[in-house]
Amino acid sequence: MPEAQLLRVNALKTFYGDFQALYGVDIEVSAGQIVAIIGANGAGKSTLLNSIVGLNPAPPSAIRFCGTDIGGEAPYRIVRRGLTIVPEGRRLFTSLSVEENLLIGAEVKRPGEWTLAKIYQLFPILRDFRNRPARLLSGGQQQMVAIGRALMSNPKLLLCDELSLGLAPVVVKEIYLYIKRIVAGGVSAVIVEQDIQQALKIADHVYCMLEGRIALQGPARSLSREAIAAAYFGV
Amino acid sequence: MEHLANALVQGVMIGGLYSMFAVGLALIFGVMRLVNIAHGDLIVLSAYVALVATQSLGLNPLVSLVVVVPVMALVGYALQRGLFNRTMGADVLPPLLVSFGLSVIIQNALLMSFSADNRRLQAGSIEVASVTLTDAISIGVLPLLQLVLAVLVIFGLQLLLYRTAIGRAFRAVSDDPKVAQLMGLNNKHVFGLAMALSCMIVALAGVLLAIRANFDPATGPTRLIFGFEAVIIGGLTNFWGTLAGGIFLGVVQSVASSFDPGWQILAGHIAFLVVLAVRPNGLFGAAN
Amino acid sequence: MSGFHVTRSSTLTLVSSIGAVALAAVLASGALWASNDTLRLATDVFLYVALACLWNFLAGYAGLVSVGQQAYVGLGGYVLFALAAKANMPVLYTIPLLGIVAALLSVPSAKLLFRLRGAYFTIGSWVLAEVFRLTAILIVPLGGGSGMSLPVRVAQTLGRTPHDRFVMTYLIALALLLAILVMIFLVLRSRIGLALTAIRDNEVAARSNGVNVDRIKLVVYVAAASATAMVGGLIFLQRLRISPDAGFSVNDWTALIIFMVVIGGIGTFEGPILGALIYVFLRETLATLGPVYLIILGAVAIAVMLVEPRGIWGFVRSRWGVQLLPLGFFVGKSPQR
Numbered sequence: 028m029p030e031a032q033l034l035r036v037n038a039l040k041t042f043y044g045d046f047q048a049l050y051g052v053d054i055e056v057s058a059g060q061i062v063a064i065i066g067a068n069g070a071g072k073s074t075l076l077n078s079i080v081g082l083n084p085a086p087p088s089a090i091r092f093c094g095t096d097i098g099g100e101a102p103y104r105i106v107r108r109g110l111t112i113v114p115e116g117r118r119l120f121t122s123l124s125v126e127e128n129l130l131i132g133a134e135v136k137r138p139g140e141w142t143l144a145k146i147y148q149l150f151p152i153l154r155d156f157r158n159r160p161a162r163l164l165s166g167g168q169q170q171m172v173a174i175g176r177a178l179m180s181n182p183k184l185l186l187c188d189e190l191s192l193g194l195a196p197v198v199v200k201e202i203y204l205y206i207k208r209i210v211a212g213g214v215s216a217v218i219v220e221q222d223i224q225q226a227l228k229i230a231d232h233v234y235c236m237l238e239g240r241i242a243l244q245g246p247a248r249s250l251s252r253e254a255i256a257a258a259y260f261g262v
Numbered sequence: 263m264e265h266l267a268n269a270l271v272q273g274v275m276i277g278g279l280y281s282m283f284a285v286g287l288a289l290i291f292g293v294m295r296l297v298n299i300a301h302g303d304l305i306v307l308s309a310y311v312a313l314v315a316t317q318s319l320g321l322n323p324l325v326s327l328v329v330v331v332p333v334m335a336l337v338g339y340a341l342q343r344g345l346f347n348r349t350m351g352a353d354v355l356p357p358l359l360v361s362f363g364l365s366v367i368i369q370n371a372l373l374m375s376f377s378a379d380n381r382r383l384q385a386g387s388i389e390v391a392s393v394t395l396t397d398a399i400s401i402g403v404l405p406l407l408q409l410v411l412a413v414l415v416i417f418g419l420q421l422l423l424y425r426t427a428i429g430r431a432f433r434a435v436s437d438d439p440k441v442a443q444l445m446g447l448n449n450k451h452v453f454g455l456a457m458a459l460s461c462m463i464v465a466l467a468g469v470l471l472a473i474r475a476n477f478d479p480a481t482g483p484t485r486l487i488f489g490f491e492a493v494i495i496g497g498l499t500n501f502w503g504t505l506a507g508g509i510f511l512g513v514v515q516s517v518a519s520s521f522d523p524g525w526q527i528l529a530g531h532i533a534f535l536v537v538l539a540v541r542p543n544g545l546f547g548a549a550n
Numbered sequence: 551m552s553g554f555h556v557t558r559s560s561t562l563t564l565v566s567s568i569g570a571v572a573l574a575a576v577l578a579s580g581a582l583w584a585s586n587d588t589l590r591l592a593t594d595v596f597l598y599v600a601l602a603c604l605w606n607f608l609a610g611y612a613g614l615v616s617v618g619q620q621a622y623v624g625l626g627g628y629v630l631f632a633l634a635a636k637a638n639m640p641v642l643y644t645i646p647l648l649g650i651v652a653a654l655l656s657v658p659s660a661k662l663l664f665r666l667r668g669a670y671f672t673i674g675s676w677v678l679a680e681v682f683r684l685t686a687i688l689i690v691p692l693g694g695g696s697g698m699s700l701p702v703r704v705a706q707t708l709g710r711t712p713h714d715r716f717v718m719t720y721l722i723a724l725a726l727l728l729a730i731l732v733m734i735f736l737v738l739r740s741r742i743g744l745a746l747t748a749i750r751d752n753e754v755a756a757r758s759n760g761v762n763v764d765r766i767k768l769v770v771y772v773a774a775a776s777a778t779a780m781v782g783g784l785i786f787l788q789r790l791r792i793s794p795d796a797g798f799s800v801n802d803w804t805a806l807i808i809f810m811v812v813i814g815g816i817g818t819f820e821g822p823i824l825g826a827l828i829y830v831f832l833r834e835t836l837a838t839l840g841p842v843y844l845i846i847l848g849a850v851a852i853a854v855m856l857v858e859p860r861g862i863w864g865f866v867r868s869r870w871g872v873q874l875l876p877l878g879f880f881v882g883k884s885p886q887r
Binding site for chain 2 (some may be wrong): 609613615617662666668669670671673674676677678680681684685687688758781800801805807812816826840841842844845847848849851852856861
């Protein structure tokens with residue numbers, strides 16, 4: 028099966044003032060794939076995601092999505108192109124209800140199969156809590172809202188930043204099952220994880236970051252535990 | 263006793279106008295944490311726009327709203343996109359100083375174009391029409407209209423905020439502007455719409471003010487202060503509190519004025535300071 | 551081992567500090583040779599520079615963006631007139647009293663205004679100034695709404711001839727300005743200055759690290775109010791006439807001052823001085839333009855805020871690393887030992 032290239036990050040360098048956070052990062056995501064980015068705290072994973080979604084300046088050609096250079100575009104324009112993030116820590120709109128949070132995701136009005144009904148079908152519990160303030164939900168339920176909110180923009184590619192953060196292991200497992208179902212339905216995903224086991228289990232392809240660079244990459248099955256440990260800790 | 267009751271009633275009426283000054287201020291503060299020092303001058307600017315519209319088109323001031331409201335909405339949107347959006351950030355200093363500069367510019371531009379003369383909009387018979395309640399208390403139709411419009415404006419704002427997509431966007435941007443743009447909202451446009459809406463309310467308030475009282479280019483800051491006092495007295499929680507704050511201020515001013523006109527505005531300021539001292543979260547706000 | 555050392559001074563700050571002392575001496579000698587017109591103009595400059603530096607002290611360093619400093623300008627003027635004309639106190643002695651009265655009034659004012667955070671403090675400060683103005687209108691012995699003039703006999707306690715009076719006002723204004731500059735300079739170099747920098751960088755972090763933010767802001771507010779009132783007293787001593795609208799004018803004592811500071815460079819020591827000098831230069835060279843003048847100044851200030859928020863001096867400083875007074879720190883290579 029020919030794999031269409033969805034996202035290509037090309038020699039991306041990112042700076043925060045005088046501080047350089049990324050030193051020429053290359054990654055590729057093909058349609059239908061789950062790509063995991065792993066690495067220790069401060070390795071540059073979140074910086075990479077923030078640069079892809081337009082929060083950090085980048086030269087246009089450094090980020091290519093669906094054959095178009097999008098580096099440095101405004102975040103809302105990138106969402107319109109079909110690239111949405113589930114932010115780290117969920118970051119729901121606290122004064123909005125569950126359903127209102129979901130509807131904000133639909134604001135870009137991209138056509139597609141994801142509607143309120145479909146989200147409620149995927150996460151039935153959210154239908155029961157649709158009129159509750161989002162802040163009153165449990166961590167796992169909030170994560171469902173955050174994923175649903177991102178899906179409402181009908182993305183081609185979903186970026187997930189630290190989905191497991193602050194959640195019980197059993198809930199993390201459940202959330203990743205949902206991600207698999209979502210990807211099976213035709214959305215591609217990039218997941219950033221500190222939980223290496225979880226990432227290896229779900230991903231097709233893995234990138235390991237160290238100090239702002241890609242230290243190791245390859246198909247998830249082909250990477251040895253030792254190689255990953257070496258790349259992760261830089262030994 | 264009767265003249266006190268009359269003062270009370272008149273205060274409630276004028277309070278409606280003050281709360282209209284206030285909700286525009288509270289709206290943009292709520293959506294984008296911006297305090298627009300030029301708010302009062304925009305009220306006066308709308309009065310002059312109405313003056314030009316009535317004189318050149320021969321419209322009744324109330325009819326001129328059809329022109330003034332859209333014009334001010336455009337002015338608001340343009341100001342936000344062209345000026346304020348460039349100053350928004352963690353530091354409160356730039357937007358404050360830019361809006362202060364704008365305030366001085368509007369005042370002096372009006373001074374150059376229209377001189378310092380007192381102006382007033384002539385609305386015809388509605389100005390003197392009144393409903394007599396008792397011998398000492400009669401309610402002018404115009405002040406009553408102001409109060410009713412203020413209630414309608416606040417009711418409409420609540421509906422807009424909680425029942426429409428744009429209101430949802432306002433609240434989302436207010437909660438977390440960074441994530442809002444990651445979910446596909448164009449914050450700059452949303453901010454522009456909020457300022458446009460604020461200026462539409464400003465336009466309505468400006469025209470009503472100009473029918474009721476004399477105005478000149480320097481009257482803006484006082485309107486800003488009345489609106490601000492109503493917001494703080496009301497307690498910064500919702501627009502109904504702001505309405506209550508405006509009415510409270512109006513009543514204090516009106517009652518003080520019935521004893522000594524020289525005390526009207528000063529009494530309002532003092533009441534505000536007392537509220538600040540005793541209940542810093544406002545008379546009608548949450549306890550903490 | 552070769553290392554680095556941190557110092558407050560560079561050759562430039564040393565030279566310019568000596569220069570500042572020399573300049574003060576030259577200015578003081580002006581009392582001996584300058585004409586009446588020059589003295590008057592120079593006094594004006596001193597007082598504007600003082601107001602600009604004080605407002606910058608408040609807003610640029612302590613983050614207290616007040617648009618109500620006219621409260622203390624007018625207060626100073628009125629108290630001076632009351633003490634000198636009504637209580638027959640020699641004018642010279644009233645000046646320190648202005649500072650004390652303003653300091654006493656500013657403490658409760660600050661307690662109230664500090665309940666309003668950030669931008670709301672700004673409008674609150676304006677309300678306070680309006681309260682002062684409206685109260686002045688109600689005080690009939692001081693002329694009510696139309697104000698009052700300072701009787702000639704009172705002015706004469708400063709000097710018999712007009713020239714003597716100009717010299718005297720000039721010297722008091724210069725001394726006051728120098729005292730204000732030294733005060734701001736010392737505060738900025740003290741622990742308070744360090745705390746102010748911390749607050750400006752991150753107020754929450756400063757608070758959690760034990761900086762008593764409200765107390766430090768109170769100190770700055772009271773100091774600025776007190777000094778502003780003394781400047782205000784001198785302004786109206788020179789004018790010999792005060793009214794509520796002139797004394798508590800937001801345009802004259804706040805708008806113009808803010809524009810000077812913003813154009814010169816907010817949050818820098820030198821910026822407000824530069825801004826005030828530019829303002830007076832423009833005022834003296836251009837004919838009176840009235841409203842156009844304020845429009846242009848306002849537009850320039852907005853442009854500065856959008857393009858280079860640290861103003862002309864901030865631009866100079868970041869471009870060439872110039873600092874005239876030893877307020878920052880320099881890192882230099884230590885000599886080999």
